[in-house]
Amino acid sequence: MTVLSLLGLVAAGFVAALVGYVTGLASLVSYPALLAFGLNPLAANVTNTVALVASGIGSFAKSGRDLTADDGGRSLIKSAVVALAGGAVGAALLLLAPAEAFAYVVPYLVALAAIALLLQPYLRQWFDRGVDRPFLWAFAVFAVSIYGGYFGAGAGVVFVACAMLLTELPLWKSVLLKSALLGVANAVAAVGFMIFGPVDWVAALAMGIGCLLGGWMGPPVVARLPATPLRIAIGIAGLGLAVWLGFSS
Known part of the structure; x- marks a missing residue:
C-alpha cells in the first residue's frame, strides 16, 4: 500500500470509531473503506474486526471507570464473559458457516432494535413490570455478541437498545457499555481471525490507529449530546442501516 492509502485507512478508522461510538454503525464506514482499498470481502470482514478492537480500547481507556464505579466492575465482568463467549461463536460461524447464514435475518433484527430504541420510553414501562431483565440482558449480550463476532454492522444499535430496555443505565452509559462489550466480542473474534483468518495486517x-483515536474521542462527544435527540438519531440511523442491509443482502 502507498503512504496515501495508509493515511486514508487511518482517517477511515477514526471516522468509523467516532461514528460507531455515537451511533453504533462503525462497520458501515470501516468495512466499505477496506473494500475500497482493495481487500476481498472475507479479508475486509476479518481485518475490520481486528481493527475495531482498538476502538473499544480507546473508549474504555478514556471513560471505562464510569462503568466500574458503582459495583467495582462486577456487572461489567459478568457481561464481558457472556460477550466473550458470543464473540467466539460468531467468529467460528464466520470461518465455518456459509457467508449467507445471517443475511436474511439481520436487517429485521437491526430494524427491530431501531424501533425499540425509538419507542424506548414506552417499552420500558412494560419491561419494568415483571420481566426477568437480568436473564434477558445476558441472553441479549450473548446473541448480539455472536453477530458482532460474525460481522457486526448494526450490532451497536442492538446493544444500545437492549441496554436502554433491560438495564438502569442512562443513554451515555449504555453507549459506553455497548462499546466495551462489542470490544470484547471483537477481541475474541480477532484472536481467532489472527490464527485462522486472512487478516491484512498492514491495513x-x-x-486500528485511527480507531484508537476515534474511540478515545467518542465518550466526551456523547457526554455532551442531549439524550433524547441522540436516541432518536441512533434509531433513525438504525432503520436506514436495516434498509441498506436488506437491499444489499
Whole structure:
C-alpha cells in the first residue's frame, strides 16, 4: 500500500470509531473503506474486526471507570464473559458457516432494535413490570455478541437498545457499555481471525490507529449530546442501516 492509502485507512478508522461510538454503525464506514482499498470481502470482514478492537480500547481507556464505579466492575465482568463467549461463536460461524447464514435475518433484527430504541420510553414501562431483565440482558449480550463476532454492522444499535430496555443505565452509559462489550466480542473474534483468518495486517494496523483515536474521542462527544435527540438519531440511523442491509443482502 502507498503512504496515501495508509493515511486514508487511518482517517477511515477514526471516522468509523467516532461514528460507531455515537451511533453504533462503525462497520458501515470501516468495512466499505477496506473494500475500497482493495481487500476481498472475507479479508475486509476479518481485518475490520481486528481493527475495531482498538476502538473499544480507546473508549474504555478514556471513560471505562464510569462503568466500574458503582459495583467495582462486577456487572461489567459478568457481561464481558457472556460477550466473550458470543464473540467466539460468531467468529467460528464466520470461518465455518456459509457467508449467507445471517443475511436474511439481520436487517429485521437491526430494524427491530431501531424501533425499540425509538419507542424506548414506552417499552420500558412494560419491561419494568415483571420481566426477568437480568436473564434477558445476558441472553441479549450473548446473541448480539455472536453477530458482532460474525460481522457486526448494526450490532451497536442492538446493544444500545437492549441496554436502554433491560438495564438502569442512562443513554451515555449504555453507549459506553455497548462499546466495551462489542470490544470484547471483537477481541475474541480477532484472536481467532489472527490464527485462522486472512487478516491484512498492514491495513489492520493503519485502521486500528485511527480507531484508537476515534474511540478515545467518542465518550466526551456523547457526554455532551442531549439524550433524547441522540436516541432518536441512533434509531433513525438504525432503520436506514436495516434498509441498506436488506437491499444489499
